[in-house]
Amino acid sequence: MFETLGERLQGALGDVRSRGALTEEDVAKAMRQVRLALLEADVNFKVVKQFTAAVKDRATGADVLESLNPGQQVVKVVADELTELMGGSGRELVLSKSGPTVILMAGLQGSGKTTACGKLARYLKEEKGLDVALAACDLQRPAAVDQLKTVGERAGATVYEQGTGRDPVDVAEWALGQARAERRDVLIVDTAGRLHVDAELMDQLAKVKKRTKPHDVLLVVDSMTGQDAVNVAEAFAEAAEFDGVILSKLDGDARGGAALSVKALTGKPILFASTGEKLDAFERFHPDRMAQRILGMGDVLTLIEKAEQRIDERQAQELERKIRRDQFTLDDFLEQMQQVRSMGPLQNLLKMLPGVGSQLGSLSVDDKELDRLQAIITSMTPEERANPKIIDGSRRRRIAAGSGTNVQAVSQLVKQFAQMRKLMKQMARGKMPSLAQIASGR
Ligand SMILES: Nc1nc2c(ncn2[C@@H]2O[C@H](COP(=O)(O)OP(=O)(O)O)[C@@H](O)[C@H]2O)c(=O)[nH]1
Ligand SMILES: [Mg+2]
Incomplete structure (x- = not known):
């Protein structure tokens, strides 16, 4: 959804976004492109007119043009006005206090x-x-x-x-x-x-x-x-x-x-x-x-809400504990992968990550590739999954044959897993919110 609109608008703003300094004329030029982008995405012409006028008015103010990062400010004005256009803060269903x-x-x-x-x-x-x-x-x-x-x-x-x-x-x-x-x-x-x-x-x-x-x-x-x-x-x-x-x-x-x-x-x-x-x-x-x-600013909140639906807090704490103690195994990895996949097609999920949405065209996230990874992991013995370090040459050959892949694919997985584990440990030690906090929405 909204792919064309997104691509067009991001294209229209690409130039201003990266600029260090902006003039009123730069903003006017970008707004002409924004106007075209909206019309091409089938936005009603009356709405387009109001929208571009509102953005231009706010984006050519001194507070934007003379700010430290005018390009980003302009994008923020567009995001704010787009939010306003689609309903501002949004609205929930009002539930009756008595009766259905x-x-x-x-x-x-x-x-x-x-x-x-x-x-x-x-x-x-x-x-x-x-x-x-x-x-x-x-x-x-x-x-x-x-x-x-x-x-x-x-x-x-x-x-x-x-x-x-x-x-x-x-x-x-x-x-x-x-x-x-x-x-x-x-x-x-x-x-x-x-x-x-x-x-x-x-x-x-x-x-x-x-x-x-x-x-x-x-x-x-x-x-x-x-x-x-x-x-x-x-x-x-x-x-x-x-x-x-x-x-x-x-x-x-x-x-x-x-x-x-x-x-x-x-x-x-x-x-x-x-x-x-x-x-x-x-x-x-x-x-x-x-x-x-x-x-293209991503939608991390919706992503987190989706994850919340699937991962319960206890599970998340357990996982976090394992990562901190560097006990995250290939079995855990397999479980995580299956959980992520149960949230829906991977493409949809990745689109919500900041910066990923517009690049998905070139990047192919293949569900088949995940099938391959799963096949490799499930061909390993419990010991190998718990401690991938023991996977030597002959084990690699056995796993490759068992999963219908090849030795390079097995080696690559083992290597990537080791890197991932290192990264996760760093993240767990740093200032990232804990997985338990994310899962419980706090
Ligand atoms: N792709 C897609 N199809 C939908 C969606 N919502 C409904 N449909 C399909 O649209 C058709 C009409 O839906 P239906 O609920 O029967 O419409 P109604 O006549 O208004 O009750 C059905 O074939 C639905 O499966 C949606 O969000 N996406
Ligand atoms: Mg019906």
Whole structure:
């Protein structure tokens, strides 16, 4: 997501970034390139105009131009304005203190509502420990109820459904009664979409809203539809009130401009970003982190949060202890590698590291290479894994044959592991935050 925008903007700012001194004319030139970059990434022209004017105004001030590192200051202004454009500090779902929190999903057909119901349910269950139920109120297509049932099952959420023969508004009201009686924390209502924004759709949405009084109406916007996504959001904003946006299919939208424009044009915050078909391809949308990611400043916080989900504190402490005492073995390495891989494709993970995002094009991080490393390590005996120093020539030949690799590959792994161990020991002794601190988010 946002690859094109990121590349373009980083290109536009590359020159200023590295300069020691800047004139107003330099900034103006860079802003012309920023303007083009945004337009090429499909950002709405009204938004582009406002954005570049705001950046230019702030970036040509004496505080920036006469500072010690004007180039970096300009990049910071762009990051700040980009953050502002995407919603400032961001917003969380507001949970009801009494009775179930009701969330209503709205959007066009195919925008990703049903998928988002499952993703949000999973998110609320896993990250917040809430008991979530889904209400099947898309009764246009017979398959819609089944789809929600499947998604609900995967997410570990109860699904309230009454088949397709009834009025969706009645089903919604009934489901709310069920959620209250069963003391669910959250009820997410899936609704029918249409191909276009029309009066009937808005009417039904208004009725469901009136009967269930949702705490939040979330509009699911398909980022892959470009400027249409923006038009849809504007039409919904005019016709029906909604409170926030879920951007779906960001994985398929390299340009990302439409998504960027939604907040600016509707005034509604983006709460979540959906980045794939799987249920866990879903994250809270943090405008500041996203801006930094787009500008190649990395997104270490999201990375840490992802890691937090997988590594528990006890494990992390154990690992840290081993590193400090220089007892980190190839077995630990294997375990770490598997843990990292369980977080999702390595490419996605690495993109979040500062400076790595824009270089990924040339650098190929091969999941196959990791398979090879795993094969080599698993071909070693427990003794060899605990103490790689004993791996001599004949052992190397045996391991190479066992893992279907060659002696050079085994030697390289042993050498790299020794270097890594040294580095880790240095890091553990230095002022880096401890792994336990990172894992517990403190
Ligand atoms: N690649 C990708 N596909 C998605 C995403 N969200 C939904 N989809 C797919 O988009 C299609 C329509 O989604 P669905 O939830 O049924 O849309 P609805 O009609 O609004 O309920 C399905 O094939 C989903 O698998 C996403 O974030 N990324
Ligand atoms: Mg649906």
